[in-house]
Amino acid sequence: MTKIFTAALLLALAPLVRAEDRATTKQAESLVHKAIEFLGKEGEEKAYATFSDPNGKFTYRDLYITVYDMKGKCLAHGANKGRIGKNLLEDKDADGKAFVKERIAIATKDGKGWQEYKFLNPANQKVETKVAYLERVGDVVVVCGAYKP
Numbered sequence: 001m002t003k004i005f006t007a008a009l010l011l012a013l014a015p016l017v018r019a020e021d022r023a024t025t026k027q028a029e030s031l032v033h034k035a036i037e038f039l040g041k042e043g044e045e046k047a048y049a050t051f052s053d054p055n056g057k058f059t060y061r062d063l064y065i066t067v068y069d070m071k072g073k074c075l076a077h078g079a080n081k082g083r084i085g086k087n088l089l090e091d092k093d094a095d096g097k098a099f100v101k102e103r104i105a106i107a108t109k110d111g112k113g114w115q116e117y118k119f120l121n122p123a124n125q126k127v128e129t130k131v132a133y134l135e136r137v138g139d140v141v142v143v144c145g146a147y148k149p
Contacts, residue, residue, distance in 0.1 A: 021123070023061040025114075028144040029133040031058060035065045035142050036135060044075075051076035052084060062123040066143045070108070072100050075140060079122045094118040094127045103143060107136035121147050 035058055039047040051058045051065040056078070058065045064078025072089025088100045099117040106113040112135040121128045132145030 021061055022149055023063040023146045025131050025133065025146045027060065028063055028131070028146040031060065031063055031065060031144045032133050032135055032142050034058070035067075035144070036137050039137060039142070048076040051078055052081055054078055062121060062147055063144055064122075068100060068104065068141045068143070070104060070136075070139050070141070072104055103132070103134050103141060107134055107141040111136050115145075119145070119147075123147075 035047070035051060038050065038058075042050070048067060050056050051067060053059070054064070059078050065076060066074065066078065066083075067076040068074055068088070071087065073087045074083045074085065077083045089104065090098060091100050093099050095118055097117050099115065099119075102117070103115050106115060112133075115132045115134060117130055117132070118127050119130045120126070121130075129148040130145040131148060132143050134141050134143040136142075
């Protein structure tokens with residue numbers, strides 16, 4: 001009986017544990033600021049390689065850095081190296097939103113901002129709503145997003 005109760009309790013608490021493993025939008029914004037500082041100090045080649053390391057210092061919980069040029073070419077991606085070097089301007093999320101095009105537009109118009117879209121969460125392999133912070137630095141856009149609980 002005790003084993004059944006313990007198992008039921010663990011199942012009930014499992015969503016709470018997963019929610020705690022999620023990073024916040026504040027942490028995403030902070031990681032973008034750290035990435036921009038690193039980019040300025042270390043230069044593009046070293047920074048993009050570091051950002052693209054899924055086990056590196058710019059990957060935290062379910063956060064990772066992506067960098068695009070102003071035409072939508074992916075220059076760094078902390079969760080999927082297969083996206084690097086490709087023009088992703090026309091990529092669409094699960095709802096059909098051209099999210100890369102939208103972030104380039106935000107960066108062009110405002111220099112920085114927030115964006116909401118749906119994307120595959122590498123932590124659980126599910127498509128989830130993501131809130132991303134982005135900032136333009138010269139001719140690139142540095143992005144990091146947190147998945148909504």
